[in-house]
Amino acid sequence: MHLHIKQADIGYDKTLISNADANLNLGEVCLLIGNNGVGKTTLIKSVLHQVPLLNGEISINNKNIKHLSVKEIAEHIAVVFSKSVIPQNHTVEDLISLGKYIYYPYYFELKKEDKKEVSEIIRELDLDQYKHIFLRNLSDGNLQKAFIGRALTQNSPIIILDEPTTHLDEKNKITILKTLRKLAKEQNKLILFSSHDWRLAKEFADKIWYIKDKTLYSGMVEDVLLQHEELINPSLFEVNKNFISPHILAPGLHKEMLYSLLQKNFQEDLSSLHFELQQKIWVISYNSLRHQCESFEEIVNFVKTIY
Template sequence: MFLEIKNTTIGYQKPLISEVNASLDFGDICLLIGNNGVGKTTLIKSILNQISLINGEILINKKQNNQLSNKEIAEQIAVVFSKSQIPANYTTEDLISLGKFIHLPYYYQLEKEDTQEVNHIISQLKLDEYKNTLLQKLSDGNLQKAFIGRALAQNSPMIILDEPTTHLDEDNKIIILKLLRDLAKKHNKIILFSSHDWRLAKEFADKIWFVNNGILQEGLAEDILLDNDLLTNPRLFIINENFVSPEINAPFLEKEMLYSALQKNFKKDLSGIKINFQDKFWEVNYLHFTDKCHTLEEILKIIKKHLQ
């Protein structure tokens, strides 16, 4: 195993995640998932030896990470944090090229093949038109892609990305995730990325590290999803504690959307109303009335009319 975490407790003065046992090897794509504040970034920094372990050990390529220099860790693991310092007067090309100097002296002149690889990464990330643009002038999304490009140019066996898709729209999110999966499967890299979006697991991740209640669960993505209903059945916010829902018979998503609309618009007890969804029609039943409609907005109008 390239990365091994053995009986490890991580945190600062107090433990955030206890008794962690997990590992990743070449070709693995792992989603690190959990709510804000549970310790995802702290775990990443612990792997990189930026934070000391409370106990246990972490091995990178069979060597304890606290015995490796920063340069040695950087040669093994490329990192993209969600918040990175922007180098002054650097263009997109400059930043991505910087990844090459992890393995070279700062005064070294890039070879032709290095420059070609940088240009290839720029094209893969669809940043060609921003190649010579100063980083300060890039949008948040393109800046994020440029930092990911630097990690790709580093050509390390493992890449860790902390919330890499935060500033990306759906199209660019897919571009990045497909590129990362291609790296793992065709070039035998290890990818560990954190996110709040569990949907990414089903399409892009082989494994999940799920941090919940101070414990890290690890395993095949589908196994972890099946074992944790809160991942596959997220609930919308409850903003009206006095709201009493009608009886709703509908598929999960439609039911959640209707519930959301009703609790924002009614403080009354709606338990006497029955609402059914079938064949793209909504049917609202109240007392002796039955109304059919197509949209949630129409349902709100029907209920308001009957409750006047």
């Protein structure tokens, strides 16, 4: 089974994504990324056939989604949106149990094996202590985990999550993403999740779907990142429009830190400066001069002597 987008125009009254071609297979984790308003959520809703395509086709297991009923789509895809209606009088256990709804009549009694599965998912998501707590009393992070738990109990081969880590702290974010990757690899699930943070891709995703300028770029994480420098360029963190960056040669994290430091402290055009990190020492080249700094504080003080 796989998810296939073929020559699709995606949007509402106007096209947000044009002539999209992409596919994912079972066992793969894919990060959907792009700026606000480019069509990430619209793409997800199009896959669910909640927003009709303007042109082209989306198929699941070689079946056009246009020909699938709502129940059939639910059997294929479990989804978690970033903004979900909260059943106020449900507990965590109640919500996660609802993932079994597509397999039972509206009023149902869970089988023994279903109850065991629900308990295992609650434990996997570190929600044991909140099992009987009403959803209205949960933190945003634990509430998000509970909705993800409901998607997991649905046992659909495809799981789609719209910004699932938005309200999570670092520990819970890692818990969720490790759980999703484990599901993909051990239970042969196809996982598609959206986020603003491309850095999640390096650790948890196999593929990226990147939306930019009405185009959907897709491929292996490493290939897409290297083909689109803006994804790994620290200028993503621009807070000073007048700032012109110097040349920085350093590992990614150090490069980001230095870029952020300089744009916070300087309005000037720093393009005549060249920074290179050598054995924990920053070597700064300016005209024919070379200066060494051991700390970011030293860097700021030195640059101030120039500008």
